[in-house]
Amino acid sequence: MIGVRCEGKKPWKIFVPVDIATLEPVVVAARTLARGQFLDRGDLKIEQRDTGRIHKAYFSDLKDLIGLRIRRQISAGRIVTSSGAG
Numbered sequence: 018m019i020g021v022r023c024e025g026k027k028p029w030k031i032f033v034p035v036d037i038a039t040l041e042p043v044v045v046a047a048r049t050l051a052r053g054q055f056l057d058r059g060d061l062k063i064e065q066r067d068t069g070r071i072h073k074a075y076f077s078d079l080k081d082l083i084g085l086r087i088r089r090q091i092s093a094g095r096i097v098t099s100s101g102a103g
Contacts, residue, residue: 044078
């Protein structure tokens with residue numbers, strides 16, 4: 018909540034709910050990725066996501082993942098985290 022006020026002839030104050038998003042580029046699965054699969058460029062894409070809501074280490078550059086093996090299945094559109102690839 019953020020407080021907003023006016024200190025004119027008739028002062029008033031209200032509280033307004035806010036939701037702050039930090040949008041940054043992150044690597045997501047372009048299609049469902051199978052456990053044990055080696056990653057290539059076609060398996061991944063970059064999307065803008067609210068990184069304030071991501072609780073695991075994520076990647077922001079495709080080059081960091083090319084050639085790595087998937088540790089567990091990752092569904093299409095899901096963020097690729099350090100626990101899923103390596």
